[in-house]
Amino acid sequence: MWVKKSENKIREELQKEKELESKNKLQKTLNTGIWAFLIAFSVKILLSITLGVNYSPNIPPPYEIIKLSEIPEYFPEFLRTGLYWSIGLMLVRFFAPNVFKDKSSSVMCDTCFKVKESDNKLICDCRGSYFPMNQYEWVEAKNEYLDEDSNWIFKYKIEKTEC
Numbered sequence: 001m002w003v004k005k006s007e008n009k010i011r012e013e014l015q016k017e018k019e020l021e022s023k024n025k026l027q028k029t030l031n032t033g034i035w036a037f038l039i040a041f042s043v044k045i046l047l048s049i050t051l052g053v054n055y056s057p058n059i060p061p062p063y064e065i066i067k068l069s070e071i072p073e074y075f076p077e078f079l080r081t082g083l084y085w086s087i088g089l090m091l092v093r094f095f096a097p098n099v100f101k102d103k104s105s106s107v108m109c110d111t112c113f114k115v116k117e118s119d120n121k122l123i124c125d126c127r128g129s130y131f132p133m134n135q136y137e138w139v140e141a142k143n144e145y146l147d148e149d150s151n152w153i154f155k156y157k158i159e160k161t162e163c
Contacts, residue, residue: 002113002136010135025097033090041082045071048078106133 005013052065066074092099105118111128122130 037086040085
């Protein structure tokens with residue numbers, strides 16, 4: 001069954017998540033830079049040899065398609081483009097990490113436990129309120145009343161009324 005987490009447990013999980021993010025921040029930034037460089041470098045070469053998209057002071061107009069034999073001449077230009085994109089995305093990744101962060105967008109009703117994607121509707125049809133899924137946890141129900149007897153619900157009700 002779904003149970004709301006205690007405030008301390010939510011706080012501890014957020015603290016652990018922040019510590020893990022700070023440990024991995026530099027590694028993720030470098031990975032982003034490497035991928036950005038490789039993609040920008042490759043796309044620049046492909047656009048140059050297929051469409052002639054060479055808007056650069058080093059490549060004279062008219063912006064014609066570069067022949068495969070001319071690629072080594074423009075190699076510094078391709079490297080420069082890859083480095084610019086790489087450095088730009090690395091700075092964004094390092095100083096604004098939330099741009100790349102996936103946030104849980106699922107919410108759950110605190111009354112009927114209906115799960116849905118997050119939107120502007122904060123009240124459920126059952127009049128309950130929606131809360132983020134990370135504020136709930138699943139715990140197994142106690143099986144002390146579950147036995148072979150099919151009348152277990154009546155035993156449960158009787159014990160509850162006697163208390």
